[in-house]
Amino acid sequence: MKKVFYNLIIVASLLMLITSCEKDNISNGYFDANLERQEKVAQEAKKVLASSETGWVMMAKVGLNSEVYTPIVLKFDTVKNRVFVKTVYGETAETESFFRITNGTGAPQLIFTSGSIMSTLYRIGTQASDITDHMYNIVGVSADTVAIQCYRSGKVYAKEGGVIYKMFKRPKDWKWADGEIYFDMSSPGFTQNVAGVSGNMKIEYINNPSKNKTFETIWSTVAPTNLATMQNGFPFQISRNIGTGGFKNPYYFYLKFPYTTTTNYDVSPAMSNNVMSFYPQSGYTSNLTYMNYFINTYNIHYLTCKSVIRTGNNVKMEFEAYDVKGNVSVKAQYDNLK
Structure with missing residues (x-):
């Protein structure tokens, strides 16, 4: 009986040790390594966004009974961090819009200034687009695609994670x-x-x-x-x-x-x-x-x-x-x- 009890103590100790190691790996080592990955992805995203002279396109879905998607054309000036926007809804006002790419929690983020057209789109609501934030997690980068996901899925207290947009280079014949x-x-x-x-x-x-x-x-x-x-x-x-x-x-x-x-x-x-x-x-x-x-x-x-x-x-x-x-x-x- 004592032997069984002794073995149980050893097993419990091992489990505590493993749990402790896992906790350390998640809270320290994982995020430390992830910061380097984030920085690499962030720099790659900035480089790719600057590579298209005609800009990038987000295709947004509306809540209307419409089969087509709304094109939002974004042209990034990565030197001045300005973004120029064209939509099918109208001509933007003279207000300058800016963006920045920064490290977030678990993913680099593409953030548009709160006074940008992106803010206007998500404030208008579903009749204009399914955009739910002016902050986006960058979830994928390639030479021809930048995938971004709305940080929030709706209002301030809504759950995290909205629609994923696979931005592509604007077609030259547009x-x-x-x-x-x-x-x-x-x-x-x-x-x-x-x-x-x-x-x-x-x-x-x-x-x-x-x-x-x-x-x-x-x-x-x-x-x-x-x-x-x-x-x-x-x-x-x-x-x-x-x-x-x-x-x-x-x-x-x-x-x-x-x-x-x-x-x-x-x-x-x-x-x-x-x-x-x-x-x-x-x-x-x-x-x-x-x-x-x-x-x-x-x-x-x-x-x-x-x-x-x-x-x-x-x-x-x-x-x-x-x-x-x-x-x-x-x-x-x-x-x-x-």
């Missing part, structure tokens, strides 16, 4: 994301043979051709008084996002579409960065009603303009929207000759 503005319904030169002219709009779903639709449309400019009302309901404006840079007020135009089998109505997309964005505006009833109907019917919440081709009085425009990998999943064509 002309809409460059500086030149060529799709501009606020410009009299652009609206020639477009505004007030009946045309056709054809929408093609690459992976589901049975959903393809064509409808007759008329695009119209907006009176200044109505424009001011629409801009007041713009959810990304600076006054609605205290502490963030926000977006400049966009220009709106009317796009006629079939609301019922016998009735046409105007939906009013916001237009900037060579993109028309279909975004429901709370507080502006007609926009909210018709915009939601449009999104539910066509399953898109934006169209980027790929080209504008004029041949005499004929005007053709090509548009596209993207899937989670940045591939074209929806094409659209406007033609003012029916």
